[in-house]
Amino acid sequence: MRWPWQKEQRTEEITPEVDTALLQALLGSTTINKTEALNIPSVKSCIKFIADTVSMLPIKLYKDVGGKAEEVKNDARTDLLNDDTRDTLDAVQFWKALITDYFLGKGGYAYINRHLNNVVSLHYVDETHISTIKNTDPIFKSYRILVNGRDYWPHEFIKVLRNTKDGTQGQSIIEEHNLILSVAYNSLLFEETLVKKGGNKKGFVKSPKKLTQESMDKLKEAWKRLYSNNSENVVILNEGLEFQEASNTSVEMQLNENKETNSAEICKLFNIPENIIRGTATSKEYTNAFKMGVMPVLKTIECALNRELLLENEKSSFYFAFDTKEMLKGDIKERFDAYKTAIDANFMQIDEVRYMEDLPALDLNWIKLGLDSVLYDPKTKTIYTPNTDQTKQIDNLKGGEDDESGNQS
Template identity: 55%
Template sequence: MGLFGRSRREDRAEGEVQFEDSLLQALLGSGEVTRETALQVPTVSGGIDLIANLVAGTPIKLYRDTGGKAEEVRDDPRLRLLNDETGDTLNANEFWRAITRDYYLGKGGYAYIHREKGEVVGLHYVDERKISVQRATDPIFKDFNLLVEGRPYQPLDFLKILRNTRDGAEGVPITRENSKLIEVAYQTLCFEGYLVKKGGNKKGFLKSQKHLTDAGMDALRSAWARLYSNASDNVVILNDGLEFQESSNTSVEMQLNENKVANAEEFAKLFHISTGAMSGKAGVDDVSNLARLAAIPLMTAIQCALNKDLLLEKEKGSLYWAFDTKALLRGSMKERFEAYQVALDANFMGVDEVRYEEDMEPLGLTWIKLGLDTVLYDPKTKLIYTPNTNQVSRMEAKSLHEPRAEPGKGGEDN
């Protein structure tokens, strides 16, 4: 049902003002941190780029659920749109990086689904700043249209990747939820830049015990401006009766370096990234944790959006999209090989299955190892096979006083 197809009653709250205009917010002092300001903070841009690289570098696959068994679909043309060419000016890598940035810094990541005769032929990224949301007023049966430069579109026309959304139309950016943290980090950078421009000199004022002439004040102002210009080595000589009084602290006195480290740890919590990964010193465990805690939750949101908007109604329930995260979670070579050893010993993986996981050519080995001391039991047929004696028995207990096993075909009783 369309946005204006329902009969609804519009309720207006008296005495409640919502500051949604950017100019009004700025005038009233309740403005938000912009995405441009947030990207000036290295920990913000670095954290987003780190997650975006993982999302953009992980292939998306299509699977068919056949009675509880996942069968990979390799010939669907939509796979090329998601992993290589989107049909837009952006390739798939650039597409997912742009979507990830809008996911964290804007109202969400949006992409127009270009369909021709019911077939998806392109995914066109749309800057979230070009999109407006036109909502219905019913809080239960929620509905909305998306406006792109004033032109309305239905929700099914767009792929929507939203953060902390409550209506499915737009999400909440970190610039709104964590504006104070980003603002403090940004102002710290601005203060450091000011100190560099001023040569590290403190702010202050001059106290004079006697009256200065206009010519003396002009000369003092000129000398003081040269001192703070940081363009050359300048010296200001204070005559008798002049005294400089400091009015600011240096970056060391304000412990800016310590504050930057503390802020970086707070940003690491925001993105669910370890401080080692944030500083570029991540080990294998940090990369694995980064994938589990930061990238995979975003991938899950993308998978849900793909299953909702990029599948036909007749395909839903049988087909589903999923990121191939095995490479992100496989860990170090030692950890992987130890896990494979357990899988081979327990006989729930074969040699060629292990080689496939490591992107190696199969050897054509289909056998599994059986220990001679192992007794095999089939709960469906209730047959017991002992490889060491090559005996087959059937477990049938007619009473508590009768033996539990009877001779079976091809062997004697155990």
Template identity: 50%
Template structure:
């Protein structure tokens, strides 16, 4: 007796997933242009760039006068190039904003130094995309040239501002170091954009218990394509035996808003800043304290890298011994007026600052009050002469004469 195996009847599936979903599931190769589309990245870089562009750079000289170190500001033509007119199509403000973008998102920021007879005539920002590095193979005695569209230049022809560099020629961008979190944030934006463009319609697939002809499949594809285009009111009629099954969730079900907030907070960690600075709220601490924290953790380290680059490439060899460039961060770090004046009051009451010194910090004219209020009850001890001065009586005591009950020699200071 022969047994015949009953043929299993399986449902035939017709998938209508488009190329966008496949691309979302695949690994996304992050680039500078993609990263800058992420609002958190764009906002953080814009904020840092604005602070850098609005903080003046000055040139100082250190010298020793009467065995004391003295620092004075130097009026130099190169300071004008760094703060105002660069001699290029970009002014100084635009240049520093472009430098900030290239520093974080590219291989580094490069500024060409245009010299005539050894004097800097102008400085020119060069997009890092046009920079190619030609390195030697020696891991100890490293050397390189910088190529711009096929023309080779020596390293000293450029101011090089590099992030996490290990060779002094190029740096590491946040795009390459943090591509995973940036990819998540970027793909979340793409997915949300796809939902908006398709009217929030859910994706899915069709199932059929019987074979579907190619003509029917083509008609269904056109119908679903029109349905998801979100530019007309379209109705899809399914033939008998066809069923639509959802394959993805809506934005609410996937909690995209919570995901965006979480991704933004993670990206802010890359820049050492609080998300509150970008969304305009401050929950944990005072806004002034949050800004000060951001400046100290994110902006000042970047400024130090710029200063080192300027000292290395924009100073002559003979100038490097005593000259240096530095950002004038006095205004940036001053804090609120209330905090500043409370600090001055404490310093004056503690006898470590005079009134005129406090006025100098506020860019106010001195009053000629070059004295410190000691108070009548003050007793001062001179560690060098070992004398004690009593302000109330106007007398001083020689501590060297205090030996085993000897008489104390009082000398009137009048």
């Protein structure tokens, strides 16, 4: 008996040429797993930077009231997202685990434990325990989520998915860019092999006369012990034997250069400047990393939270959003120069700036205008000059004549 979503399996004959090509393709490529990918320093550092940033940003619930956003205080859902998930993981560990699965697995999944319409707790589920069953309709898609064989409805999970096309599972960095990650990982293995050999160079032994099989076996055994990285092991060459060191291969000579190049290329996969993981990033590089590498992840999370944690009658006016104000402030000089420009251009007030800097308001509800300014109201076609305290109508402006207000032109 077949399930409705299962296609009929047919056995097709594969030609020898196709079979050989498939075998060569499989033998010629190496697919690494999540654990191996995290052994690559640049991968680990980029994910850690993004995950740490996401876990530090507070998530707030807002309500749209007449076009103005008002923060909703004391909502249980924000407590679960920011502090205690009511699970074994706290909120920081929760987000770090989800972000790691987002990049290196099929996606980040968290079970929503509800009691009626109330969210009681959030439970992170490792993506390796997740599988999905979906229908075959490419338009009206539907699916169920399986956790260790038990099925759940999609709305019972927060799903943070990367590059998904069906909303069930995402595509990991490993699947998309396996080649560069495999090269970086195998470079580490190659370096480990060199270290295990104790730095001993490859080479060959020259002999002016033919050695017996017994002599060759003993020499091979001694050489094998020498490369076991034991400083007490030595090889004694009898009279007539000479060791000729083999030159380094191009791969050995460029190993460090290749590592740096691979590290830079991997950083590009995460849209993170390389100086970020080196700890030498400037303020501008840090801001760019946040905008290009972290903000897309934040938007994905916000959409997932709005879809699954809001009730249907809340979705028209409520929404979750990360508070990114602190991360986008930049250094103090750059920030204060921007505030000065905003105040001088009259599209921000002093108290608005003080609010952004978490300072108490001064109740200064006015906008500074220069006396040399001329103000024009396009609705009434009126010009007002503060310096002379005169008001004029555009339609009545004629040389030397009074306007309707009686002021001399």
